Every structure is written in structure tokens, then in C-alpha cells.
Amino acid sequence: xxxxxxxxxxxxxLSVPAVASAAETVAISCGTVGKExxxxxxxxxAWAKKTGNEVKLVSGxxxxxxxxxxxxxxxxxxxxxxxxxxVDIIWPGILGAHFIxxxxxxxxxxxxxxFPAIVKxxxxxxxxxxxxxxxxxxxxxxxxxLLQKHGQKAPTTWExxxxxxxxxxxAERKAGNDKxxxxxxxxxxxxxxxxxxxxxxxxxxxxxxxxDDGSVNIDxxxxxxxxxxxxxxxxxxxxxGVLNYEEEGARGVFQSGNAxxxxxxxxxxxxxxxxxxPVKGKVAVVALPKGxxxxxxxxxxxGWNLAVSKYSKHQKAAADLVKYLTSSEExxxxxxxxxxxxxxxxxxxxxxxxxxxxxxxxxxxxxxNAVARPAKxxxxxxxxxxxxxxxxxxxxxxGTGKPEExxxxxxxxxxxxxxxxxx
Amino acid sequence: MTGSASPAPDSSAAPPPAPGxxxxxxRVRAAWLFLLPTLVVLAAVAGWPLFRTFWFAFTNASLxxxxxxxxxxxxxxxxVWGDSDWWRSVRNTFLFTGVSVTLETVLGxxxxxxxxxxxxxxxxxxxxxxxxxxxxxxxxxxxxxWMFNDVYGVINEMLLSxxxxxxxxxxxxxxxxxxxxxxxxxxxxxxxxMTLLLLAALQILPEELYEAAKLDGANPVMVxxxxxxxxxxxxxxxxxxxxxxxxxxxxxxxxxxxxxxSESMSMAVYARQQMFEFQDLGLGxxxxxxxxxxxxxxxxxxxxxxxxxxxxxxx
Numbered sequence: 001x002x003x004x005x006x007x008x009x010x011x012x013x014l015s016v017p018a019v020a021s022a023a024e025t026v027a028i029s030c031g032t033v034g035k036e037x038x039x040x041x042x043x044x045x046a047w048a049k050k051t052g053n054e055v056k057l058v059s060g061x062x063x064x065x066x067x068x069x070x071x072x073x074x075x076x077x078x079x080x081x082x083x084x085x086x087v088d089i090i091w092p093g094i095l096g097a098h099f100i101x102x103x104x105x106x107x108x109x110x111x112x113x114x115f116p117a118i119v120k121x122x123x124x125x126x127x128x129x130x131x132x133x134x135x136x137x138x139x140x141x142x143x144x145x146l147l148q149k150h151g152q153k154a155p156t157t158w159e160x161x162x163x164x165x166x167x168x169x170x171a172e173r174k175a176g177n178d179k180x181x182x183x184x185x186x187x188x189x190x191x192x193x194x195x196x197x198x199x200x201x202x203x204x205x206x207x208x209x210x211x212d213d214g215s216v217n218i219d220x221x222x223x224x225x226x227x228x229x230x231x232x233x234x235x236x237x238x239x240x241g242v243l244n245y246e247e248e249g250a251r252g253v254f255q256s257g258n259a260x261x262x263x264x265x266x267x268x269x270x271x272x273x274x275x276x277x278p279v280k281g282k283v284a285v286v287a288l289p290k291g292x293x294x295x296x297x298x299x300x301x302x303g304w305n306l307a308v309s310k311y312s313k314h315q316k317a318a319a320d321l322v323k324y325l326t327s328s329e330e331x332x333x334x335x336x337x338x339x340x341x342x343x344x345x346x347x348x349x350x351x352x353x354x355x356x357x358x359x360x361x362x363x364x365x366x367x368x369n370a371v372a373r374p375a376k377x378x379x380x381x382x383x384x385x386x387x388x389x390x391x392x393x394x395x396x397x398x399g400t401g402k403p404e405e406x407x408x409x410x411x412x413x414x415x416x417x418x419x420x421x422x423x
Numbered sequence: 424m425t426g427s428a429s430p431a432p433d434s435s436a437a438p439p440p441a442p443g444x445x446x447x448x449x450r451v452r453a454a455w456l457f458l459l460p461t462l463v464v465l466a467a468v469a470g471w472p473l474f475r476t477f478w479f480a481f482t483n484a485s486l487x488x489x490x491x492x493x494x495x496x497x498x499x500x501x502x503v504w505g506d507s508d509w510w511r512s513v514r515n516t517f518l519f520t521g522v523s524v525t526l527e528t529v530l531g532x533x534x535x536x537x538x539x540x541x542x543x544x545x546x547x548x549x550x551x552x553x554x555x556x557x558x559x560x561x562x563x564x565x566x567x568x569w570m571f572n573d574v575y576g577v578i579n580e581m582l583l584s585x586x587x588x589x590x591x592x593x594x595x596x597x598x599x600x601x602x603x604x605x606x607x608x609x610x611x612x613x614x615x616x617m618t619l620l621l622l623a624a625l626q627i628l629p630e631e632l633y634e635a636a637k638l639d640g641a642n643p644v645m646v647x648x649x650x651x652x653x654x655x656x657x658x659x660x661x662x663x664x665x666x667x668x669x670x671x672x673x674x675x676x677x678x679x680x681x682x683x684x685s686e687s688m689s690m691a692v693y694a695r696q697q698m699f700e701f702q703d704l705g706l707g708x709x710x711x712x713x714x715x716x717x718x719x720x721x722x723x724x725x726x727x728x729x730x731x732x733x734x735x736x737x738x
Contacts, residue, residue: 069699072486094487094702179574189684240593241573244682253574380487383701387685394684398596 090375096124132343136302182237204291214421219411479708499709531617624658
């Protein structure tokens with residue numbers, strides 16, 4: 001018996017050094033459902049295999065604002081449970097204080113491969129707090145079959161969209177489809193309305209609510225005209241219900257074949273082309289219309305990035321995982337397999353990527369010219385700014401407020417909140 | 424009142440212990456000892472969070488700021504008090520509470536009276552009535568949200584095909600219409616709760632009173648208002664107070680069903696927005712404390728009135 005015990009203790013002693021040099025475990029929170037989770041799992045495990053480390057995938061709420069709430073509570077408590085965070089484009093301003101600077105870990109020439117607007121958005125007080133992973137911007141979906149049938153072409157201005165939508169809507173209703181509506185978008189008083197409305201305002205040249213220098217610039221005639229134009233759609237080419245639609249509500253109407261136009265994020269493309277989709281093969285995507293002849297096409301910048309917690313006990317390994325997941329090879333794989341829009345600009349000219357996503361070519365301009373929400377300049381107060389803005393817009397759209405009055409009130413309110421632009 | 428004479432003392436029963444005696448004190452002490460675990464649990468899961476909420480209400484605590492919170496006195500309460508969004512949410516919550524509790528009580532009474540009569544299948548129907556109450560509120564809200572959808576909801580489909588409306592209605596969009604929708608869903612969900620409480624009260628009413636009323640030739644309406652209603656007023660008031668307290672805390676129906684603009688928020692939705700969406704723990708705690716204060720005020724008012732009415736009961 002003593003021999004057995006001796007052998008066991010010897011084996012234990014010999015194995016201790018190996019255990020001491022065991023792999024680091026990096027915990028990453030990156031999406032919770034479907035394709036996104038699967039692709040992140042594959043990518044993370046590939047990195048683990050390559051580096052000899054381990055990864056643990058942490059799931060959480062599916063709703064973005066719920067995720068933010070959970071992250072804020074964890075980070076405020078200084079928790080080290082999660083090393084890598086998948087963060088929305090508007091969160092660097094809110095959460096940036098909790099993340100490490102990634103510049104020491106990722107060289108400049110790599111960073112410069114990504115869209116400059118996103119890198120700029122993710123740089124807070126000189127620190128690169130998050131690496132761009134995949135991007136988003138509002139785009140216009142339309143029924144190419146219906147436009148062709150009624151002799152219309154894709155609109156380039158909001159006025160053209162309204163006119164075309166009216167023509168096709170009326171014709172289709174006359175032909176028997178009572179449910180047909182011209183244009184669906186997202187006007188529920190949530191972050192999604194901030195995105196939609198910012199597109200209208202910016203496309204008319206009405207600014208981005210708060211300028212880069214911190215001054216509030218929302219009260220101007222072009223912004224008022226933008227909101228007035230959007231309000232004219234509700235109840236005419238758009239159903240009253242858009243005032244309670246989020247992305248999935250609008251997509252439900254469009255994908256069931258009952259809408260001519262839809263504003264949404266690029267994710268809706270892959271779903272509209274699924275085998276069981278009623279509109280498969282009948283949809284095309286273009287940039288959102290301009291606000292008049294002298295306006296511009298503008299999609300609100302969205303998308304997700306990867307950040308490393310400063311409370312992490314494995315910062316170097318976590319930064320390496322972030323570098324790998326945001327690399328050109330990995331972004332290309334995700335673009336082909338899941339239609340996730342790369343943040344590395346050269347991939348929009350890649351033949352294999354374009355074969356899998358024909359409309360990506362037109363997205364390069366969209367992402368290059370996307371308008372960012374004023375989340376960085378307003379920092380922790382962005383949620384309030386966004387809420388006040390979208391409530392003002394919601395009032396205008398529902399007819400309970402006039403654009404000029406609402407924007408004047410909003411200007412006053414935000415200016416008071418801004419502490420003379422210092423936020 | 425010939426039957427009201429106190430009964431002759433039963434010589435076989437032990438007399439209750441005299442007040443202040445050793446035995447009485449031991450009984451009181453034993454009662455408290457048995458209650459102690461419950462009180463400890465209540466303090467841990469309800470008392471402590473409530474205390475923390477009150478404490479945060481006087482600070483500038485924020486989810487966005489890692490620094491420890493600082494005491495700011497009544498600043499948060501002043502901010503909430505001056506916010507028109509808060510007062511709109513108060514108005515929304517009280518309107519919702521008043522209308523929904525009234526409808527639930529009336530409908531609950533009607534259904535309870537029906538279930539109280541003897542007929543075949545009564546037991547099954549009583550069980551079936553509980554279904555809406557058993558479904559979690561967020562699930563009900565989501566389900567009804569789909570039914571209320573203006574383009575593909577079944578409610579518009581039915582109303583359109585029956586010719587009651589000429590065009591689809593966006594029920595959950597207009598602040599007035601969404602209030603109607605929310606009240607309708609809550610009435611659908613919570614009427615069974617009122618029904619069961621009222622049914623339990625009806626079950627214990629003595630048959631003799633109704634037989635006597637029948638002999639005297641009283642009609643059913645008179646029987647209800649003169650006999651049934653007075654006798655179950657106590658239990659009914661308890662049910663109403665429970666329901667009012669719960670309705671004032673309403674969150675899920677407003678949060679899931681409406682467009683969440685500042686025009687269609689309840690007090691709880693407002694508090695949550697301040698606390699989590701705006702990361703302002705202090706302000707959110709102040710709103711939550713005011714919400715608690717309103718509920719407590721209502722409770723105290725009710726208890727005072729209840730005590731008065733009990734005291735006026737004829738001896």
C-alpha cells in the first residue's frame with residue numbers, strides 16, 4: 001500500500017509544473033442567439049486551438065439595452081468574470097472608462113484597415129477602447145418585382161420614395177391586396193427611432209443633434225423639414241402602426257409581402273432570401289434616399305465591437321482574442337457565412353464576399369458616409385439625449401406636436417443638459 | 424336580539440389565562456418566536472432592498488460612474504417632482520388603476536355569482552377561469568400585442584370583416600387607444616383573481632338568509648343589494664385593496680404593449696428608465712420611493728377608513 005501511495009504522490013508532484021503552466025481561460029460575451037452565437041463560438045474556439053488557451057462563452061439577454069444594463073452592473077462592480085465584451089457602437093462613450101486601451105496590443109497599420117468613422121467613434125479620451133468587429137447602417141429595401149411591374153425605379157430622394165410608394169400601394173390595393181402599404185420603418189419610441197430619425201435629419205443636412213464640439217444643433221429649419229416630411233408618411237404611405245414598430249415589426253410586414261419599401265439594417269437581407277421567405281428573389285437593397293436634391297444619403301451607423309475589461313485578469317490574452325476575431329480572415333468568414341458586414345474596407349471588394357452578398361458592393365459608400373449618433377461626445381448622458389430626441393420625434397410623427405416647437409424645446413433641454421457643451 | 428345573550432360558561436372548558444399572568448406572557452413569547460423566521464426572511468428579501476432604495480434616493484449613485492456615491496439631500500426628489508414626464512406617468516398609472524380595478528370588480532362579481540349557482544360542469548368552469556391568471560403577464564402582453572397588431576393582428580381582422588371599422592386601427596400606438604388596450608388586457612387577466620376571491624366570500628354566506636328572503640317575496644336584484652353585497656363587503660374591500668396596490672405597481676403591460684414614449688409610461692416604467700436606461704440610480708430610486716410612498720399612503724388611508732367603518736358596526 002505504501003508503494004501505491006508513493007507512486008501517486010510522485011505522479012502528482014510531476015504533474016504540478018504542467019498544471020502551473022496550463023492555458024489561460026478567456027471569458028467572452030458575444031451574442032446570444034442563432035447564427036451570430038454559432039459563428040462567434042467557432043471563431044473563439046479556433047483562436048483557442050491556435051494559441052493553446054481556452055475560451056468560455058457567456059450568454060446574456062438578447063435585447064441590447066438589457067445587455068447594457070447587465071454590463072454596467074458588472075463593470076460598475078469591478079467584476080472580472082467577463083474579459084471580452086461585445087459592445088454596441090454607442091456604448092464606448094458610456095462604458096469606455098471600464099475598458100483598457102487596445103493600442104498597445106494592436107498595431108496602427110491593423111487599426112487603419114477599418115472604417116475611420118468607427119475607429120474614431122471607439123476612441124475615447126485618446127484610448128482605443130473597442131475594436132470594430134462588424135458594422136451596420138440603415139439601408140432601404142424595396143420590392144424590385146413591384147417597382148418593375150408598375151414602371152417605377154428605385155428612389156434617390158425621400159420625395160421620390162413617397163411618390164413611388166403611393167403609386168404602387170394604390171395599384172396593389174386596387175388589384176386586391178388590401179394589406180399593402182408603401183413604406184415601413186421603425187418609429188417605436190426606443191433607440192431604433194433615434195436611428196431612423198437621425199437618418200432623416202442628417203439626409204436633409206440638419207446635423208446630428210449634437211456636434212462634435214459638444215454644441216447642440218438640433219433646432220434648425222432643415223431638421224424641422226425632415227421631421228415634417230416623415231410625419232407626412234404616417235397614415236398615408238405608412239400604417240399608423242409604425243409608431244410601435246421595431247426592426248422585427250417592420251420586417252414582419254415587409255417579409256410577408258405587404259410593404260413596398262422598408263428601412264432596416266442589413267441583417268434583414270439574409271432573412272428575406274431564406275427558402276421559406278415569401279419575398280425571396282423579389283427584394284433589392286439601395287442606400288437610403290437623400291433629403292431633397294441638395295441633401296445626402298445617410299444611414300445611421302450601427303454595429304458591434306469588441307472591448308477588453310480593465311478588471312480582467314487575462315488582459316493580454318483577451319486582447320489577442322479581440323485582435324483575432326476582428327482580423328481580416330475572420331471577418332471574411334463571418335461575411336460569407338452570416339452576412340455580417342465587415343469593418344475592414346477592403347473586404348467590400350473581395351470576390352468571394354460579393355458572391356455571397358451581392359449588395360455589399362453598394363454598402364461601402366453607405367458605411368463610409370454613415371452618420372454616427374452623438375454617443376461619444378455626450379458620454380454617460382447619451383441615453384437621455386437619445387430618449388429626449390426620440391420622444392420629440394414621436395410626438396411629431398403621432399401628430400401631437402409640431403416640428404418647430406418640439407425642436408425648440410429639445411434644443412433648450414439638451415443645451416441645459418450639456419453644461420455649455422462640456423457634457 | 425333574543426339570541427344575542429352571552430352563552431352560559433361551559434364548566435368543562437379551562438378559563439382563558441388572566442391578562443398579565445405568567446402563562447399569557449409565555450404564550451406571547453412563543454408566538455413571537457414562531458414568527459421570527461418569517462420576519463427575518465421578510466427583512467432580508469423585502470426590507471433590505473427597500474432600505475437600499477431609500478438610501479440611493481438621497482445620493483448621486485450612477486451605473487456609469489465607478490466612484491462611490493455622494494449624499495445630495497433631496498435633490499433627486501426635487502428633480503422628479505419637477506419632471507412633467509413623471510406626472511404624466513402618475514396620471515397614466517392612476518387612470519389605469521381606477522378603470523381596471525372597477526371593471527375587474529364588477530365583472531368578477533358577475534362571474535362569481537354565476538359560478539356560485541349549482542349547475543353541471545361548475546367545477547371544470549371554475550378551474551378554466553384561472554387560465555388567464557396563470558399565464559405570466561409578459562407572455563399575455565406579448566400575445567395580445569400580436570393580436571393588436573394593425574397589419575396582421577386578428578382583432579383588426581375580426582372587426583374589419585364584421586364591418587365595425589373601415590380601416591385598420593393601430594391600438595398600441597395612440598396614447599388613448601393604447602390605454603384602452605392595456606386596460607382590456609389587464610381586465611382579461613385579472614378578473615379571474617377577483618372572481619375567485621369574491622366566490623370564496625359568497626361560499627360562506629348562510630343559506631337561511633336567502634330562504635327567508637324568498638319567503639318574503641324579495642326579487643333577485645333586491646336580494647343582491649340588500650343581503651349579498653353588505654355581507655361580503657369586507658372580503659370585497661380586501662380584494663379591491665390588494666388589486667389596487669398591485670395595479671399601482673404595473674410595469675409589464677405598459678412596457679411590452681406600448682411604444683414607450685413619454686406619453687404612455689407608468690410610474691414603474693419611468694423609474695426603470697431613470698435607473699437603468701439613463702444609468703441614474705439615485706433619480707430612479709427617488710422615483711421608486713415616491714411610488715412606494717403613494718402606495719403606502721393609499722394603504723394607510725384604507726386602513727383608517729376600514730377601522731372607522733368597523734367601529735360603527737352595531738354591537
